[in-house]
Amino acid sequence: MAININDIDLSQYPYLDKGLEGIVAFSSRKSKIDGAKGELSYAGYDIDTLARNSTFEEVCFLLWHERLPNKQELDELNATLTAERDLPETVLNYLRSANPKSEPMAVLRTAVSMLADDDEEVLEMSHEASLRKSIRLTAKTPTIIAAFDRVRNGKEIVAPSKKNSIAFDFLYMLNGEEPGENATRTMDVLLITHAEHGMNASTFTCRSICATLADVHAAVTGAIGSLKGPLHGGANTAVMNMLKSLDPDTDIVAFIKGKLERKEKIMGFGHRVYKTYDPRAKFLRLLAQDLSKEVDMEYLYEWSEAIVKVMKEEKNIDPNVDFFSATVYYSMGIEPDLYTAIFAMARMSGWTAHYLEQLGNNRLIRPRLLYLGETDLEYFPVESRS
Ligand SMILES: CC(=O)SCCNC(=O)CCNC(=O)[C@H](O)C(C)(C)COP(=O)(O)OP(=O)(O)OC[C@H]1O[C@@H](n2cnc3c(N)ncnc32)[C@H](O)[C@@H]1OP(=O)(O)O
Numbered sequence: 001m002a003i004n005i006n007d008i009d010l011s012q013y014p015y016l017d018k019g020l021e022g023i024v025a026f027s028s029r030k031s032k033i034d035g036a037k038g039e040l041s042y043a044g045y046d047i048d049t050l051a052r053n054s055t056f057e058e059v060c061f062l063l064w065h066e067r068l069p070n071k072q073e074l075d076e077l078n079a080t081l082t083a084e085r086d087l088p089e090t091v092l093n094y095l096r097s098a099n100p101k102s103e104p105m106a107v108l109r110t111a112v113s114m115l116a117d118d119d120e121e122v123l124e125m126s127h128e129a130s131l132r133k134s135i136r137l138t139a140k141t142p143t144i145i146a147a148f149d150r151v152r153n154g155k156e157i158v159a160p161s162k163k164n165s166i167a168f169d170f171l172y173m174l175n176g177e178e179p180g181e182n183a184t185r186t187m188d189v190l191l192i193t194h195a196e197h198g199m200n201a202s203t204f205t206c207r208s209i210c211a212t213l214a215d216v217h218a219a220v221t222g223a224i225g226s227l228k229g230p231l232h233g234g235a236n237t238a239v240m241n242m243l244k245s246l247d248p249d250t251d252i253v254a255f256i257k258g259k260l261e262r263k264e265k266i267m268g269f270g271h272r273v274y275k276t277y278d279p280r281a282k283f284l285r286l287l288a289q290d291l292s293k294e295v296d297m298e299y300l301y302e303w304s305e306a307i308v309k310v311m312k313e314e315k316n317i318d319p320n321v322d323f324f325s326a327t328v329y330y331s332m333g334i335e336p337d338l339y340t341a342i343f344a345m346a347r348m349s350g351w352t353a354h355y356l357e358q359l360g361n362n363r364l365i366r367p368r369l370l371y372l373g374e375t376d377l378e379y380f381p382v383e384s385r386s
């Protein structure tokens with residue numbers, strides 16, 4: 001006989017909720033979100049201030065150490081991140097032989113996992129060794145994404161120039177030519193705004209893996225798998241696929257209303273925590289407006305604004321970080337299926353920061369399950385089952 005949920009005294013299970021909404025699973029010093037006000041800060045610094053003034057490397061230091069670096073500390077981190085950008089030959093060989101039709105996120109997941117093979121400290125679990133591995137993972141992830149994109153497009157892999165920031169070198173390795181100041185700064189802002197976001201699904205995955213005392217490579221490999229889905233980081237690619245399906249004759253109001261009537265979700269909208277405009281979307285919206293105009297694709301921004309208006313009127317739902325970032329990436333000439341991988345490249349800093357935090361105050365994560373299946377069934381050998 002199956003157990004009926006109505007017969008169970010649910011007051012014994014105070015935390016039972018589909019999707020764990022509202023449950024505080026960890027404490028952290030990495031980021032603070034006020035979902036009602038639409039505010040986000042990393043280790044005490046408002047996201048708008050960081051996006052306007054900081055660099056991704058400085059944000060990495062902030063997330064790992066919970067304070068901003070001084071000049072010498074930042075120079076040292078920059079030097080290490082630059083020196084660690086090369087990939088081991090085993091990973092390069094994998095990227096050269098990977099199926100060019102594979103999703104970049106699947107290839108990234110495999111390549112990041114493979115980095116463990118060549119990391120001499122892989123099983124060294126101290127905070128110091130885990131931080132060194134985190135720096136190496138953050139340095140190498142952009143090289144993996146750019147190399148796979150070149151290989152799948154029949155182009156030679158470009159080695160890192162090691163002359164400049166992660167944002168600069170990523171665009172250099174992707175396009176085979178040095179990016180200008182504006183493109184570099186835009187990529188830096190994208191990386192800063194995507195770096196960290198509390199107990200999101202992929203960070204939860206990362207911390208759960210860490211809590212078994214598995215190494216940081218294992219934890220971020222799991223996190224990449226979690227970020228890939230369209231309800232999480234995969235939404236940015238889905239947003240651009242939706243925008244690309246439109247044309248100047250599309251009645252956007254009818255298009256969105258039709259989707260809502262069919263109970264389809266509009267990608268890039270809604271958030272478990274924000275019940276108002278995502279502060280990062282506010283920032284990226286301005287970038288999307290400027291950049292799409294610069295490359296004569298202002299129509300993408302105009303369609304986006306039209307969608308924002310219908311979603312507000314019909315569902316009172318605002319855009320999240322994935323909505324306008326799609327137009328920013330597209331205006332930079334980046335292929336839509338790379339967007340989630342670039343998100344992962346940024347979030348590597350947040351994942352590894354949470355890994356270090358979990359390691360410093362660890363307990364196995366093992367929630368309970370409410371069993372609702374059959375009980376006390378009689379076992380019959382397979383031959384006698386109908
Ligand atoms: C980096 C990130 O991960 S940001 C999020 C990226 N993901 C997306 O953009 C995918 C689209 N958005 C969504 O699916 C959701 O808003 C999520 C998954 C992000 C958050 O979802 P939840 O907190 O679980 O809300 P849930 O899915 O239960 O939705 C609540 C209600 O809002 C509606 N809703 C939420 N988001 C959307 C959306 N994007 N389009 C249409 N309706 C939506 C739901 O249909 C539901 O309506 P109902 O109560 O009438 O059935």
Ligand SMILES: O=C([O-])CC(=O)C(=O)O
Pocket residue numbers: 196197198199200201232272273320321
């Ligand atoms: O916080 C979340 O649920 C999703 C996320 O990662 C983000 O918005 O950056």
